[in-house]
Amino acid sequence: MTPVELSRTVLRAVRRAVDEGELSVAVPVRVVVTPPGPGGRGDYATNIALQLARPAGRPPRQVAEILRPHISRTEGVADVEITGPGFLNIHLGGAATAALVRSIQAGAHEGAYGHSDDLRGDVVELRIPYDIRAEVVADALVRIIASQGGRVEVEHAEPVNLRPVPAPEDPAPLGPDAARWALLHPAVHDRPRVTADLLVQRESNPLFRVRYAHTRARALHRNAAALGFTSTPGDVRDADHHLPADAPSEDATSLTTALAEYPHALSHAATHRAPDRLARHLVTVADALLAFQHTVLPRGEQKPSAAHRARLALAEAAGTVLAGGLSLLGIDAPEHL
Template sequence: MTPVELSRTVLRAVRRAVEEGELSVAVPARAVVTPPGLGGRGDYATNIALQLAGPAGRPPRQVAEILRPHISRTEGVSDVEITGPGFLNIHLDGAATTALVRSIQQGAQHGGQPGFQQAYGHSDSLLGEVVTLRIPYDIRAEVVADALVRIIGSQGGRVEVEHAEPVNLRPVPAPEDPAPLGPDAARWALLYPAAHDRPRITADHLVQRASNPLFRVRYAHARARALHRNAAALGFTSTPGDVREEDTREGAREVATALAEYPHALAHAAAHRAPDRLARHLVAVADALLAFQHTVLPRGEEKPSAAHRARLALAEAAGTVLAGGLSLLGIDAPEHL
């Protein structure tokens, strides 16, 4: 279950509470659902009760108590807790992660071919929309526009790039020629910073250590592929399932959360003409996977179990998302690194 789906779930809960006479408020247009902050619990949290408390003339915790059972009855939600002044903390059950992984797998298998499921994160939200990008003769503008052709295309839109006035896409130019970094590092150096930030054209983009975000993203993808190969050598393959057992629950949650938020990050990158949003989200997916990867394979004499198959499926799904995101940026996702 993605944050967008949970947002709809929360709004349906408000609507039911209004229809049943428990609350007297106007149903808001949107409900913000995010990973829980400091002191929060579960997979996601929403402040909808605090938002509605004033219009409802009730304390936030009382509003939260009214909404809690409506959200709890939703398929895929295992529990809802109330914390602080009235935050609703939502726990997802294993079925939600299983469905998420299967969705990513199916999108990867069919690749958005006609008649099949779209690649994960791709949508028709911009279907029929033609975006004209007028750019200066500048290498960074060219690279950003090239990435946006694919990113906006992933949402169903089409991009026409022109060198004409008035310019409507003018990222801060690079201080020097990025070509010596090589094609992949050069593209990352130009795409990772926000358009209003000056890119750094330094050898830091080439170092293979954790301080380099590009290395972490590409290394995480290579690790996902290595886990797949190592599991095959041990005689087992992945099967989507519940990865929320106690010893890996936290790490699995971080990976699942990052994957669930990928479509939102991709849609925002398209809508705001900001490939940096996609690049930064790939770093979040990579960091979650790298922290989780050590739990995937059996250790010592341990035999592969259903839990190992489920963890492997989650890691492979993360690798699929990393490869897809890098491809949209025009950057290679290596099998070995």
């Protein structure tokens, strides 16, 4: 279940509460659902009860108590907790993770995950200066905006409406992939750093982490095949609903959250003409996968379980998202590093 889908779920809960006479408020147009902040719990949280408290004439926690059962009955929601003055903290079940993975898998065959028709019919005119960074940013935006159904027309003309801060030196010696990352990863108003650090294979290099995470996803697929099992979307927890001690459940949650938020990051990159938002989110996905990867394969004398197959599916989904995002940026996603 993605944040967008969960937002719709909460909105439907509000509408049901109003229809059943439990609340007397105007149903909002949209509901914001985000990862929980400090002190929060679960996979996602919303402050909708605090927003509705005043128009409903009720304390926020009372509004939260009214909405809680309506959200809890939704398929894919395992539990809903109320924290603080009335925040609704939502725990997703294994079915939600499986549905997310299936959505990503389907996207690999039917039209990439995160792509949409939100900008269908929109024509974005980009007028850029004769500058290498402007050219690279515009080239990435052509693909990113197309992923949301829009079309981009690029020309060198005045008045310029896309003028990224130029690179301090020619990035070409870095090679095509590192050069593009150097120009796309910073926000367009920030000066890019064109340094050989982007060629070094170490954790401090975000490009390396993204590409390495993709290779790890592919390696996990090959290693699982060598062990005689393949992936199946499902609950990543073991039969007793706990990951092993060396694989805290937060790692699986972090990866699931990062994958679920990818469409939102891609949409923002398109609407705000900001490929850096996509690049930074790929780093988030990569870091989450690298923290999670150690839980995927059986260890020692362990036999592959349903949880292992589900974790493999989640890791493969992350690899698919990383490859798709890098492709939109015009950067290669290698099988090996």
